[in-house]
Amino acid sequence: MTAPLTAIFFDVDDTLYSTSEFAEQARRNSIRAMIEVGLKADPEYLLRELEEVVREFSSNYEYHFDKLLLRLPRRLYRGVNPAVIIAAGIAAYHDTKFRYLRPFEDAYEVLKLLSRTKLIRGIITAGLEKKQAEKLVRMRIVPYLTPQAIFISDQLGVSKPNEKLYQRACSDLNVKPSSAMYVGDNPLTDIDPPNRIGMYTVQVVRGGRHAEERGATEPDWRISNFWELVDILRDRFGIDIEQRPAEEQSSGEVHPSEGATAENGKEPGRSDRGVA
Numbered sequence: 001m002t003a004p005l006t007a008i009f010f011d012v013d014d015t016l017y018s019t020s021e022f023a024e025q026a027r028r029n030s031i032r033a034m035i036e037v038g039l040k041a042d043p044e045y046l047l048r049e050l051e052e053v054v055r056e057f058s059s060n061y062e063y064h065f066d067k068l069l070l071r072l073p074r075r076l077y078r079g080v081n082p083a084v085i086i087a088a089g090i091a092a093y094h095d096t097k098f099r100y101l102r103p104f105e106d107a108y109e110v111l112k113l114l115s116r117t118k119l120i121r122g123i124i125t126a127g128l129e130k131k132q133a134e135k136l137v138r139m140r141i142v143p144y145l146t147p148q149a150i151f152i153s154d155q156l157g158v159s160k161p162n163e164k165l166y167q168r169a170c171s172d173l174n175v176k177p178s179s180a181m182y183v184g185d186n187p188l189t190d191i192d193p194p195n196r197i198g199m200y201t202v203q204v205v206r207g208g209r210h211a212e213e214r215g216a217t218e219p220d221w222r223i224s225n226f227w228e229l230v231d232i233l234r235d236r237f238g239i240d241i242e243q244r245p246a247e248e249q250s251s252g253e254v255h256p257s258e259g260a261t262a263e264n265g266k267e268p269g270r271s272d273r274g275v276a
Helices: 020-034 042-055 064-071 082-100 105-114 129-138 163-173 187-196 226-237
Strands: 005-012 120-126 150-152 182-183 200-204 222-223
Touching: 005 163, 020 042, 020 082, 042 064, 064 082, 082 129, 105 226, 120 163, 129 150, 150 163, 163 182, 163 187, 182 187, 187 200, 200 226, 222 226
Parallel strands: 005 120, 005 182, 120 150, 182 200, 200 222
Antiparallel strands: none
């Protein structure tokens, strides 16, 4: 059994919910709404242009639809007030958030189970303050988190992949990094930085954007769903978590990182620390 664990932190995007799938659905709905109010263009063409706008100006930019219209020939919306087209896109995007922004079912159920333990349950996420907080509220997971353990980069003046973000979270909660775990999907921003300060790390691999990427260091474990995380917490850390129904049991196994061994006195599944 490994050293005691007192806190577990989670990434948000593509860890607790599928950012990639949601974003595509929301953008398609927005394009459809803009066409319905008078924009005359092929939806696939508009989607490609919108995705290019997002890449160029970042996902946190506030005027994606404005920029989209500026890129288009005016003849495509002649006779229609452009503000109406932009408003239609914005409204459809927000409607999609209201209806479809949901956490992975296993993530929601496991967070609910973890809330019955003594573990500190936190969030460390990079992004805009209100945008990231809204995601937590819409996913309805706030009741299962430790209130003072939500850390959003926009509020702290430091962002991923700077390990100071993780150090700040641990320091504010008076938790040693060596007794904290971080669960995320991106090897470069969610695994390497917490590894550098000695946290346990778990990479969620669901086939998203970062599934094939590798960072400078290895996670302690890779999992394909959150029920495997329950197995790690119970078997490796002795944390008493209510047993899930048999039909919800994962058919997969928990996968320690490739090459993780018990050499040099390290526990199996525990990757090397401080590797740049």
